Amino acid sequence: xxxxxxxxxxxxxxxxxxxxxxxxxxxxxxxxxxxxxxxxxxxxxxxxxxxxxxxxxxxxxxxxxxxxxxxxxxxxxxxxxxxxxxxxxxxxxxxxxxxxxxxxxxxxxxxxxxxxxxxxxxxxxxxxxxxxxxxxxxxxxxxxxxxxxxxxxxxxxxxxxxxxxxxxxxxxxxxxxxxxxxxxxxxxxxxxxxxxxxxxxxxxxxxxxxxxxxxxxxxxxxxxxxxxxxxxxxxxxxxxxxxxxxxxxxxxxxxxxxxxxxxxxxxxxxxxxxxxxxxxxxxxxxxxxxxxxxxxxxxxxxxxxxxxxxxxxxxxxxxxxxxxxxxxxxxxxxxxxxxxxxxxxxxxxxxxxxxxxxxxxxxxxxxxxxxxxxxxxxxxxxxxxxxxxxxxxxxxxxxxxxxxxxxxxxxxxxxxxxxxxxxxxxxxxxxxxxxxxxxxxxxxxxxxxxxxxxxxxxxxxxxxxxxxxxxxxxxxxx
Amino acid sequence: xxxxxxxxxxxxxxxxxxxxxxxxxxxxxxxxxxxxxxxxxxxxxxxxxxxxxxxxxxxxxxxxxxxxxxxxxxxxxxxxxxxxxxxxxxxxxxxxxxxxxxxxxxxxxxxxxxxxxxxxxxxxxxxxxxxxxxxxxxxxxxxxxxxxxxxxxxxxxxxxxxxxxxxxxxxxxxxxxxxxxxxxxxxxxxxxxxxxxxxxxxxxxxxxxxxxxxxxxxxxxxxxxxxxxxxxxxxxxxxxxxxxxxxxxxxxxxxxxxxxxxxxxxxxxxxxxxxxxxxxxxxxxxxxxxxxxxxxxxxxxxxxxxxxxxxxxxxxxxxxxxxxxxxxxxxxxxxxxxxxxxxxxxxxxxxxxxxxxxxxxxxxxxxxxxxxxxxxxxxxxxxxxxxxxxxxxxxxxxxxxxxxxxxxxxxxxxxxxxxxxxxxxxxxxxxxxxxxxxxxxxxxxxxxxxxxxxxxxxxxxxxxxxxxxxxxxxxxxxxxxxxxxxxxx
Numbered sequence: 001x002x003x004x005x006x007x008x009x010x011x012x013x014x015x016x017x018x019x020x021x022x023x024x025x026x027x028x029x030x031x032x033x034x035x036x037x038x039x040x041x042x043x044x045x046x047x048x049x050x051x052x053x054x055x056x057x058x059x060x061x062x063x064x065x066x067x068x069x070x071x072x073x074x075x076x077x078x079x080x081x082x083x084x085x086x087x088x089x090x091x092x093x094x095x096x097x098x099x100x101x102x103x104x105x106x107x108x109x110x111x112x113x114x115x116x117x118x119x120x121x122x123x124x125x126x127x128x129x130x131x132x133x134x135x136x137x138x139x140x141x142x143x144x145x146x147x148x149x150x151x152x153x154x155x156x157x158x159x160x161x162x163x164x165x166x167x168x169x170x171x172x173x174x175x176x177x178x179x180x181x182x183x184x185x186x187x188x189x190x191x192x193x194x195x196x197x198x199x200x201x202x203x204x205x206x207x208x209x210x211x212x213x214x215x216x217x218x219x220x221x222x223x224x225x226x227x228x229x230x231x232x233x234x235x236x237x238x239x240x241x242x243x244x245x246x247x248x249x250x251x252x253x254x255x256x257x258x259x260x261x262x263x264x265x266x267x268x269x270x271x272x273x274x275x276x277x278x279x280x281x282x283x284x285x286x287x288x289x290x291x292x293x294x295x296x297x298x299x300x301x302x303x304x305x306x307x308x309x310x311x312x313x314x315x316x317x318x319x320x321x322x323x324x325x326x327x328x329x330x331x332x333x334x335x336x337x338x339x340x341x342x343x344x345x346x347x348x349x350x351x352x353x354x355x356x357x358x359x360x361x362x363x364x365x366x367x368x369x370x371x372x373x374x375x376x377x378x379x380x381x382x383x384x385x386x387x388x389x390x391x392x393x394x395x396x397x398x399x400x401x402x403x404x405x406x407x408x409x410x411x412x413x414x415x416x417x418x419x420x421x422x423x424x425x426x427x428x429x430x431x432x433x434x435x436x437x438x439x440x441x442x443x444x445x446x447x448x449x450x451x452x453x454x455x456x457x458x459x460x461x462x463x464x465x466x467x468x469x470x471x472x473x474x475x476x477x478x
Numbered sequence: 479x480x481x482x483x484x485x486x487x488x489x490x491x492x493x494x495x496x497x498x499x500x501x502x503x504x505x506x507x508x509x510x511x512x513x514x515x516x517x518x519x520x521x522x523x524x525x526x527x528x529x530x531x532x533x534x535x536x537x538x539x540x541x542x543x544x545x546x547x548x549x550x551x552x553x554x555x556x557x558x559x560x561x562x563x564x565x566x567x568x569x570x571x572x573x574x575x576x577x578x579x580x581x582x583x584x585x586x587x588x589x590x591x592x593x594x595x596x597x598x599x600x601x602x603x604x605x606x607x608x609x610x611x612x613x614x615x616x617x618x619x620x621x622x623x624x625x626x627x628x629x630x631x632x633x634x635x636x637x638x639x640x641x642x643x644x645x646x647x648x649x650x651x652x653x654x655x656x657x658x659x660x661x662x663x664x665x666x667x668x669x670x671x672x673x674x675x676x677x678x679x680x681x682x683x684x685x686x687x688x689x690x691x692x693x694x695x696x697x698x699x700x701x702x703x704x705x706x707x708x709x710x711x712x713x714x715x716x717x718x719x720x721x722x723x724x725x726x727x728x729x730x731x732x733x734x735x736x737x738x739x740x741x742x743x744x745x746x747x748x749x750x751x752x753x754x755x756x757x758x759x760x761x762x763x764x765x766x767x768x769x770x771x772x773x774x775x776x777x778x779x780x781x782x783x784x785x786x787x788x789x790x791x792x793x794x795x796x797x798x799x800x801x802x803x804x805x806x807x808x809x810x811x812x813x814x815x816x817x818x819x820x821x822x823x824x825x826x827x828x829x830x831x832x833x834x835x836x837x838x839x840x841x842x843x844x845x846x847x848x849x850x851x852x853x854x855x856x857x858x859x860x861x862x863x864x865x866x867x868x869x870x871x872x873x874x875x876x877x878x879x880x881x882x883x884x885x886x887x888x889x890x891x892x893x894x895x896x897x898x899x900x901x902x903x904x905x906x907x908x909x910x911x912x913x914x915x916x917x918x919x920x921x922x923x924x925x926x927x928x929x930x931x932x933x934x935x936x937x938x939x940x941x942x943x944x945x946x947x948x949x950x951x952x953x954x955x956x957x958x959x960x961x962x963x964x965x966x967x
Binding site: 039042043044045046047048049050051078080082084087088089090140142269271272273276277278279 | 556557558564566571574576577578580675676677678679680682683684710711712713714790791793794796797798799800802803804814818838841842843846850
C-alpha cells in the first residue's frame, strides 16, 4: 500500500527580550543557577505578573511578517500542571485568544515548486525552569534562570507531507525570526526548538491517521531523522495489523529511535482558564502601524534585491539570504569591495566550508566581514591570485593576522606582476627545457601547461597567472 | 486613648500630648492583656512596632509627619511584610517570611504607621467565621462563645476590642464587611482595582481587594486614602486619580437616593437583623434621603456563581504551594508525587482542600463550560443588575449578613450553611463594586451587633464614606464597645 505522511510543527522560539515575559529578571543564557530568578519567577506568595510589552511588539512583528491578523483583545490563560521547575504550578500561556492568528509561510520544494504552509497561530507563553538530575546524589536540582523567559509558540497546520518539507518550513521560520530580530536562532542553547505531530494514512484517504507528538527536537537534522523514523514505525505497526496510539514520544538521537513518553490517557488535563492577574492585551491599529513601520527587509525581498542590485545568480542570492546574518555579512563585504560576485563566491565557498568544518555560526567566524573584504580587495586589484588568496584566508582563519595585507606582507605572498621579472623566469625555463620547447613548437600544445607550472613553481606561486600565460605564448612562438 | 479617632490621635501626637512610642506601647499592652482570650493576633511585632514608633516620633518632631504618622496599625496575616512571618493562618506558611512587603502596607509604612502585628484569619481567606485558622479561632469580643466572622476575623476583633486603632483586611466575598458587621465596627471594601494586590497572598484574584477596619467612616477614609492608587506591580490596579475621601464626608444627604433591593430582605433574613437595618433606613430618611425599592434579580445566583469562580481561581493560585521552594514540606518524601501529596495534604486545612477540589473540578475538561463559563455569564448578569440599579439610585443599602454572629462550632460541619452567611455580600465582589459595613445597632434577641451595608458604584468610595459618616454624626452605634474591653486591665 502507498502511504502518505502528514506533519504539523509546533515551534518554540525564545523571544530575545532583555527581561522575562512577566518579570524584570534578565534572560541571559548560561549564568549561575538561580541568579536570574526574582520573587516573581520564584512564584512567591502574593507576587503578580506584569507583562513585558517588548514581547508583545515582537509577537506582533512576527504576525505581520506571516500576513496574519493580530488578536485585538488577546488573552493570557493559565495552563495548570504540577512540576518542580514550574514554580507557579501553572504556565501563563494563551489558549483560545492568541496574539497571532492564521498566517502562512511559503517553502521551496525540491522540484522547484513553492508550497504554502498554513501557520494556524502563534502565541506568547512563559518558559519553565530546568530540572537537573545529575550530580545531586539521587535528588533533583532546580534552576529557575529560564523560568518565565518569553516564548513565541508557532503552530503550523498539518500541511507538510515529508520530513524534508518539515525541515524546509522550520528553516524558513528560523530565518524569519532572525530577520525580524526577535530570536537569536541558537538551536544548541534551546532558543529555537520544535515538536512535530506526525501521522500516516493510506494515500488518497481523507481523514487523518492517529498522530504521535515528537517532543523537543532542537536541530534540523534531528527533525528530519526523527520524522522519518517515526513514519517508518507507524507504517510498520499498521502493516502488521496494529494501531497507532495517540501519544507523546521522545526522539533519541543516539539510538535514532523514538520512544513513548506518555499516552493520551496519561495526558494532563491542563484546566486552562483566563489568568485573572492579567488584563486582555488591547492592541490598537496605531500600535500595529508603529510596529509595521519597523518591519525589516524580509528574506524574499532581500533575495529579489540581491539579484537586481548585485547581479547575483538565483542560486547565489538564495544561499546568501537564507539567514540574515549571512546576508548582512555578504552585503558588508560586497559594499566595501564593490566586488559583488567575487564576494558572493568567497562567502558561499571558502567561508561557508570553513564554518561547516568547525561547526560555527557566521556570527562566530574568526574571519570578520571586514577581514574578508580586505582579502577580496587584494584579489580584485591583482595583488594576489585566487590560489594564494586561499592561503591568506587560511592564515586569517588561524588568527595569524588582522588583515589580508598583514598576511601577504609577512608571508611575502604579493603577486609578481612585473613583466620583466616574469620574463626573466620564462627565459630561464625555456632555455633549460629545449626538448619540451621543440614538442610545443611541433604542435603538441599540451606541453604549454608544463611551462606554466614551471614558471609558477619558480615564482613560488606568486606570478600573475594571466601575465604568465600571455608572456609564455609570446616566448614559445619565437 | 482607645476612644479617640485617628484625627484626634494625630492631633495628640502632633501637640506632644503623647508620643507614638507611648501610643504604640498602650496598644501593645492591650494586646498583651486581652489577646489570650480573643486570639486576634497570630504574630505580635513589638520590637518592630516600637522602633517604627521611635522613627515616627522623630518625624513628628521634625515636622515631616502625615496625618497617620505614629498611629499603629495591624495587618491581616496575608499582607506580606518583609522580615516578618506571613502565614495566611496556614500550616503551609507557618515558616514563611517574605523578602518583600505588600504595596498597601508599604504605603502605610511610608506614611509612618508602626505595625503592631499580623492578625488571625480563616486559612487563605477561605471562611466566614475565622474558625478555619491553623492558629485557632479568633473570638468575638461581644461574646467569646461566638465567631467574629471571617475571613478577616482577627483584624475586626483587634479594632472591636481596641487592640489596634485601625487594621487592614481583605474582602473576596464579604471578608471585611461581614466581620465588621458581626463585631460592630466600620469596614470598607474598595472598588476592585483601587488598592494594589501586590504582596497580598491571593485567594481569588479577580475578587480579592484590600480594605480597612476602623471605628468610623472618617477613620476609614484617612487610611484608605493613603493605601489607594495605581501600582505598576499589579496589572489589575486601576490608573485613575484618588479623590480626597475626607473632603466630602460632610456633604449633605438631602435628595440622596437610596436603593433597597427587595432580594436582600427575603425570608432568609433574621427579623432582628431586619429591624435594625430598617431603623437605620429611617435615620437616613430623617437625613433627607429618598428611599427607592429596587430589584437585583440575579442575587440568588451570586452564591453558586461565587463558589465556582473563587474556588476555580484558588485551585490555581494555591498550586504554587508545592513544598519545593518555600513553605511546608512533608518529612522524608518517597518521591515527587509523595512530596506533593503529603506536603499539600498535611499543609492545608480541610476548607482549603475542599475549595481546591471544587475549583479543580469546575475547570476540568468537560465541566468547564457547564460550571466556570456559566458562572462567568452569571457574573456579568449580576454586574448588569447593579449597573441598571445605579442608573436610578446613588447608593444601595441592605443587611450585611442574614444573621448576627453565630456560636463557634455551630456551622463547622455544614459548609453550605456557612456559605449562606455571605449571601448579601458576594454579589458586590462579583461586580467589583465598593461597599461598607456600618454599625447600626444590636439584635433584640441576642444583643449582638448588626451592620448596615452601603454599596457604592465603581470608584464611589467617597460617596459611601460620606453616606456612612453622616449616619455616624446622628447615631453612636459605632462608639459602642464590648464592656469587657471598655476599661483597662
